[in-house]
Amino acid sequence: MRTGTSEDVRRDNLTAVLRALMVGGPTSRAELGRLTGRNRSTVASLVSDLVDLGLANENEPISDGKVGRPSHGVALDSSVAAFAVHPEVDALTVAIVGLDARVRRKVRHEFKQIPSMRDVIELGVTVMGAMGAEESGYRICGIGVAVPGLVRTADGLVRNAPHLEWRDEPLGTALAKATGLDVHVANDAQLGALAERDFGAGRGVSHFVYLNGGASGIGGAIIADGQLLGGAHGYAGEWGHTPVSGSATQDTVGIRGTLEAEVTREELLSLLGSDHMDPEAFETALLADRSEAVADAVRRHQTHLATALGTVVNVLNPERIVLGGFLASLLAYDADGLGEAIAPRALGPAMEGVDIVSSQLGSNLLLVGAAHRALEPVVADPAAVPWARAASAASA
Secondary structure, X not given: OOOOOHHHHXXXXXXXXXXHHHHHOOEEHHHHHHHHOOOHHHHHHHHHHHHHOOOEEEEEEEOOOOOOOOEEEEEEOOOEEEEEEEEOXXXXXXXXXXXXXXXXXXXXXXXXXXXXXXXXXXXXXXXXXXXXXXXXXXEEEEEEEEEOOEEEOOOOEEEEEOOOOXXXXXXXXXXXXXXXXOEEEEEHHHHHHHHHHHHOOOOOOOOEEEEEEEOOEEEEEEEEOOEEOOOOOOOOXXXXXXXXXXXXXXXXXXXXXXXXXXXXXXXXXHHOOOOOOOHHHHHHHHHHOOOHHHHHHHHHHHHHHHHHHHHHHHHHOOOEEEEEEHHHHHHHHOHHHHXXXXXXXXXXXXXXXXXXXXXXXXXXXXXXXXXXXXXXXHHHOHHHOHHHHHHHHHHO
């Protein structure tokens, strides 16, 4: 519990300025004052502290055209970053992502068979080492992992990732032991929703629902009043297991006729004549193929997706629905068709004004979300960055 001490106030002020830079990008001291509600002298002091901590940089004064002295330009230090790790059934993606949400480096390694937790850790450690983060000038604050499954975020235990065939795997503990870094593991779709809230299609939207489709199935998350709605144990938003048909086809957890059972990336890949494609190549190939077979499959997938989205609209009354992964490709293939399929499945008043859009962060979405879960402790307490502690110990 916060005690209201001057140290608490300082921490809150530093966090406010750092978060404004993180979400809004480079700006002036004057604009930071407007965004955070702090006065000019307070902002100047806070920015100075962030510069000393190695989290921000100041540039030449910026003139905003107003009377008075120009205000200094302030930007995040580009060296502050985290590793992002995203395992799926067919590939492992590892990236270095900055505090500014920019993906600095990215490596994708495809698997020939479903990877075990040990496979992911061994390959991930190798890839992170090969990236040479320290030699490249990056200051890594931790590792964020986006897992397609149910995760106990307190300790990074993967309770059930059915596509990966993982149950009760201590991924967070094992990866931390292997790397010596702080590790933060969470459900991939929830991380994607948070990334869209801060940096993408969810900016400025208080109530939206996110659905993500990937090689490991369909997941989702709910942002309500600007906050992630996790449910009693953090598992809310599993739209992939929503029944959408009377089919006997089962999803990976044995539920029949669900969105995940009826709408699959694998079927579309097969129609496109491939069994492996990265997300960018998949969307390019899908949009280019207007054959009858592909068009029929897309229409059928959109109908099932519309059934799930109608439920989303009726139950949650969101302002926006954000689609990521191959679900965004279904939208891009025929946006009007998806909208027309949802209309008869949703209550008219609840559907009014609902936008259905693609993720703005594209294939980097889950990487940004994972990295920023690892970077959140820095934002929450900027003075506690690892190098600040090391410098303090060295000078003692």
